[in-house]
Amino acid sequence: MSDIRPPEGAPIRSAQREGGPVTAIVLVGGGGHCQSCMAVLQSAGREIAGVIDVRRGVAPPGTVWLGDDAWLDTNAARDFVYLVSVGLNRVGPRRAAIYEAILQRGLSLATAVASSAVVAPGASIGPGTIVMHQAVVNAGARIGANCIVNTAAIVEHGAVLGDHCHAAPGSIVNGDAQVGSGSMIGAGAVLLPGTRIGANVMVGAGCVVTRDLLEDGTTWAGAPARKLS
Template sequence: MSQLFFPEYDSFDAALPLVIFGAGGLGREVAVLIHQINEAATAPLWELRGFYDDVAPAAATVAGLPYLGTAADLNAAREPLHVAVAVGSSAGRAAVVSRLTSPKLFFPTLLHPGVAHEPYQNLQLAEGCIVQQGCILTTDIQLGRFVLLNLGCTLGHDAALADFCSLMPHANVGGAARLETGVYLGTNATVIQGVRVGAGTIVGAGAVAVRDLPAGITAVGVPARAIL
């Protein structure tokens, strides 16, 4: 599992260089998260240097920071860099990570300082996870690599989310639910207790999964059903 960078636990002699891959709206939201982590720490943990994206933004700057280039440019970095991958799509985020191959790149787990994360909760978060403001994780929860929890998501006891899962704002995962690799939950989607969702499945905004869903489908409605 990755080291977690929690302001009250960690201090560094100097802020670590960090860039964001993804120059869209989510990237700007992750920049806010970085500022919030720094503000909660006794000294800034991160030196936020700018944005990378394979599609150049319309302006030379994003949220007041420079656009620095593509994945190829990031792979060519001459110094160690920490990278936050701010791509909302599960498949898109996995594709970006597969292209970032330089041994000089590191992927910290970033968790909003207001999210409870005491040792007795037994939260296991792998590298590259991003957990935004307002999320609630209760106890004995596992997040795989590069899991995204957007604003206000809730995860119940013993929930397990595999690599590259994406939860949009206010998505809810019940106790002992299992989300396999690359599952995407839309805004306000819910997976109730004990339900398993197969790899790559999309649960649409507001949908409620009340029984297991197979891999590779899109499910909508209450209860959630596959659409053609």
């Protein structure tokens, strides 16, 4: 994983989508999730410029290692857009910190949608978010910045994922449900319609959420969901 941090004293900038001609993408962070991101980008016909990571040998086959975190401060860095390719298997600040470090350098974030994913008209997807193969983002759903909508996950009509969330493979966020920033919905978990989840909440794999879970930073498991911590 990359350990990049914002440069000292850098101003906070709002997220941007890349504009004008399609721009090559640099993936930030190597490893397994990086490989999945590559597959999504390739399916969508996006050009991958390379990978940056503090570990030299982690660039997956088919791409190149551009350098460590210092590369983001080079003049060459401004010729590309960026996607955080560090995965999120548990709730934590890592992906958000990398995202903010990219923005604070005045660089732009890519948004990626797999060729087999479905994003309905009227749905919105924030900068730095990736929608992976066979995922569905339905009408009126709102996905925040730097999110992962993983393989075959479903975000139904009117549902909301805050920034830096992860809807893991096969999870279902039903209509009008709301998920707070930094939260993770585990593989195969189900949020019933209209339920609300707080910030930095971990909903475990296979969990069924039948009521609001608004206490930030908590962990839940089971069907129906019960609090673990």
